Amino acid sequence: MSTGIRIENLQKTYGQGDNAVEVIKGACFEVQRGELAALIAPSGAGKSTLLMMIGCVLEPSGGEIWLGDTQVYADRWTTKDARTIRREKIGFIFQAHYLIPFLNVLENVSLLPQTNKEPEALIRKRATQLLDYLGLGEKLYAMPSDLSGGQNQRVAIARALATEPQIILADEPTAALDIERAHSVAKLLRQIAKEQQVAIIMVTHDERLLPYCDKILKINEGKIDTSQVESDQVI
Amino acid sequence: MINLAYKDIRHTLSKFLVTAMGVGMLLGIVLIMIGVYRGMADDARMLLRDINADLWVVQQQTLGPFAESSRLHQDTQDILRALDGVDKTAALTLQNIQLYNRQQQAVRVMAVGFDPAGDFQIIPAQRILAGRSLRAQHFEMVVTDKTGFQLGEQIALGRDTYHVVGVVQGSVSSSGDPLVYISLKDAQNVQFSYSNPRIRNDRARGLLGQNTQLVNTVVAKVRPGYSAQEVAEQIETWKHLTAYTHEQQATILSRNVIERSSKQIGLFTAILVLVSGIIIGLIIYTMTLEKIKEISIMKLIGIPSRMVVKMIMQETLLLGAIAFVFGNIFAHLIYAQFPKRVVLMWNDSLLLFAIILTASFLASLVGVYKVMKADPASAIGG
Ligand SMILES: Nc1ncnc2c1ncn2[C@@H]1O[C@H](COP(=O)(O)OP(=O)(O)O)[C@@H](O)[C@H]1O
Ligand SMILES: [Mg+2]
Numbered sequence: 001m002s003t004g005i006r007i008e009n010l011q012k013t014y015g016q017g018d019n020a021v022e023v024i025k026g027a028c029f030e031v032q033r034g035e036l037a038a039l040i041a042p043s044g045a046g047k048s049t050l051l052m053m054i055g056c057v058l059e060p061s062g063g064e065i066w067l068g069d070t071q072v073y074a075d076r077w078t079t080k081d082a083r084t085i086r087r088e089k090i091g092f093i094f095q096a097h098y099l100i101p102f103l104n105v106l107e108n109v110s111l112l113p114q115t116n117k118e119p120e121a122l123i124r125k126r127a128t129q130l131l132d133y134l135g136l137g138e139k140l141y142a143m144p145s146d147l148s149g150g151q152n153q154r155v156a157i158a159r160a161l162a163t164e165p166q167i168i169l170a171d172e173p174t175a176a177l178d179i180e181r182a183h184s185v186a187k188l189l190r191q192i193a194k195e196q197q198v199a200i201i202m203v204t205h206d207e208r209l210l211p212y213c214d215k216i217l218k219i220n221e222g223k224i225d226t227s228q229v230e231s232d233q234v235i
Numbered sequence: 236m237i238n239l240a241y242k243d244i245r246h247t248l249s250k251f252l253v254t255a256m257g258v259g260m261l262l263g264i265v266l267i268m269i270g271v272y273r274g275m276a277d278d279a280r281m282l283l284r285d286i287n288a289d290l291w292v293v294q295q296q297t298l299g300p301f302a303e304s305s306r307l308h309q310d311t312q313d314i315l316r317a318l319d320g321v322d323k324t325a326a327l328t329l330q331n332i333q334l335y336n337r338q339q340q341a342v343r344v345m346a347v348g349f350d351p352a353g354d355f356q357i358i359p360a361q362r363i364l365a366g367r368s369l370r371a372q373h374f375e376m377v378v379t380d381k382t383g384f385q386l387g388e389q390i391a392l393g394r395d396t397y398h399v400v401g402v403v404q405g406s407v408s409s410s411g412d413p414l415v416y417i418s419l420k421d422a423q424n425v426q427f428s429y430s431n432p433r434i435r436n437d438r439a440r441g442l443l444g445q446n447t448q449l450v451n452t453v454v455a456k457v458r459p460g461y462s463a464q465e466v467a468e469q470i471e472t473w474k475h476l477t478a479y480t481h482e483q484q485a486t487i488l489s490r491n492v493i494e495r496s497s498k499q500i501g502l503f504t505a506i507l508v509l510v511s512g513i514i515i516g517l518i519i520y521t522m523t524l525e526k527i528k529e530i531s532i533m534k535l536i537g538i539p540s541r542m543v544v545k546m547i548m549q550e551t552l553l554l555g556a557i558a559f560v561f562g563n564i565f566a567h568l569i570y571a572q573f574p575k576r577v578v579l580m581w582n583d584s585l586l587l588f589a590i591i592l593t594a595s596f597l598a599s600l601v602g603v604y605k606v607m608k609a610d611p612a613s614a615i616g617g
Contacts, residue, residue: 087537098532102246
């Protein structure tokens with residue numbers, strides 16, 4: 001297995017001087033490719049903050065971040081073009097689907113690979129396969145407004161997968177879904193991690209989803225406690 | 236590659252079209268305004284073109300006969316004709332008068348007086364719709380169709396009754412009033428003769444022998460081989476008169492007669508264009524704000540800003556272009572309803588198109604600024 005995500009002594013302080021709030025105080029962990037990790041903590045503990053730093057969206061206050069073999073942060077960004085890293089290496093999934101309302105399902109899924117200048121035929125083939133795999137083969141030309149919340153969330157997952165990223169960062173992807181759909185999304189993410197050798201971090205509140213995960217990252221006073229999930233727990 | 240602007244517009248097509256139609260009406264008004272100006276400028280030169288004289292001779296140091304009043308003796312025409320280089324001359328009077336139609340409504344016209352026996356053609360033959368030009372020295376009138384008077388109609392003017400012997404098409408004065416033509420003698424009577432009480436009064440004050448042999452201008456044609464400019468200089472040097480060439484008179488008309496109106500209309504037009512630009516800017520701004528969440532997400536997942544910026548710019552330019560098309564349709568539908576002449580010219584339209592595209596481009600920068608500022612980290616807030 002190769003490293004998907006590694007962080008060392010990562011820190012984030014919001015604000016300055018008297019208003020400074022230290023949210024992440026030296027977090028360290030590692031997620032291998034092919035692993036699904038759960039990130040859990042009470043609300044306001046810094047889960048999104050951590051995820052957005054790993055996703056090169058939010059600048060840390062210090063520490064190191066590796067994505068695959070590349071060190072992207074070493075007390076400062078190692079590249080000016082964080083957006084290209086995001087586009088090429090990372091798939092994002094959020095609590096809400098955030099699909100582009102004026103693009104149909106297929107277009108939403110194809111947009112990023114098109115931006116990466118991949119061949120059109122390949123993009124289409126992969127997008128169609130992905131959507132088939134996610135049970136949306138019949139909905140290629142539907143608009144997001146015509147789909148249910150669960151269907152749209154699956155389209156969002158397809159969009160995150162469309163560039164074949166090494167890393168998927170999912171911030172409470174099941175929070176807006178009922179328990180049945182939450183289970184199927186967690187199961188799906190696990191399956192993707194295994195089949196596509198992706199390192200996935202899934203933020204969740206729901207303890208019932210932990211058995212799907214390989215490892216649990218818990219934020220404790222700004223640091224990370226890592227624990228492996230017992231293999232017999234895995235469904 | 237997906238064209239985001241096209242997809243977005245298709246998604247909200249009716250809203251987009253209604254918006255474009257609204258802006259289009261505004262642009263239509265701008266086109267009408269420009270057309271009013273064109274009509275005015277064209278009307279102002281119509282009489283000049285109709286008479287098509289090489290020289291306009293007026294009272295010394297006046298800008299007559301259109302921009303300033305001018306009086307000269309009628310015999311000036313004979314003196315000028317004797318000059319080397321002058322071919323034909325005609326003495327003209329110009330005066331604003333009020334006529335009454337059969338419904339006793341006042342009709343404001345400009346009366347042009349000329350000698351029916353003269354050899355200088357004042358009414359171009361192609362303008363005559365019905366009847367003929369003036370022939371008799373008294374009580375005949377040629378009217379413009381716009382006055383509403385008919386061929387054969389009797390019209391009272393002063394103490395006399397005139398007979399309509401001809402109808403011409405579309406002749407107007409420099410201020411847009413319809414023209415009527417009467418004989419020079421009649422015109423002099425109307426313009427320069429005084430009422431009986433006034434004459435008695437003048438006699439009592441010792442002012443005798445009123446001269447009614449006055450005209451407002453003498454127009455002339457120069458012989459082939461002579462330059463109008465040189466003949467004009469000769470007239471000014473020897474005759475205590477001022478002479479303008481056709482081009483000079485045209486310049487006086489546009490500088491002095493329609494300048495204020497054109498500035499007025501120009502200012503109006505500029506404001507309207509500015510308002511259109513601001514409105515397009517506001518529309519694009521709100522269209523961008525409506526999408527700001529999606530735009531932040533796009534930036535977050537790694538879509539380059541330039542793609543989003545391209546979308547905003549294309550939408551803005553398309554809005555401007557469609558509005559421009561609607562504006563032209565709108566202007567062409569309504570322009571005939573305006574009382575004064577509205578001349579819609581494609582050149583003006585194209586110029587406006589260029590201005591609107593520029594304004595749209597500038598307006599889109601507001602949206603673009605919003606896009607550049609959108610923080611991807613804020614997209615997932617909470
Ligand atoms: N832009 C910000 N400026 C200041 N404080 C922030 C900002 N974003 C988040 N925080 C604070 O950081 C802490 C962690 O927030 P967040 O990462 O969103 O938590 P979680 O996702 O675990 O609920 C919270 O206390 C929040 O108030
Ligand atoms: Mg959060």
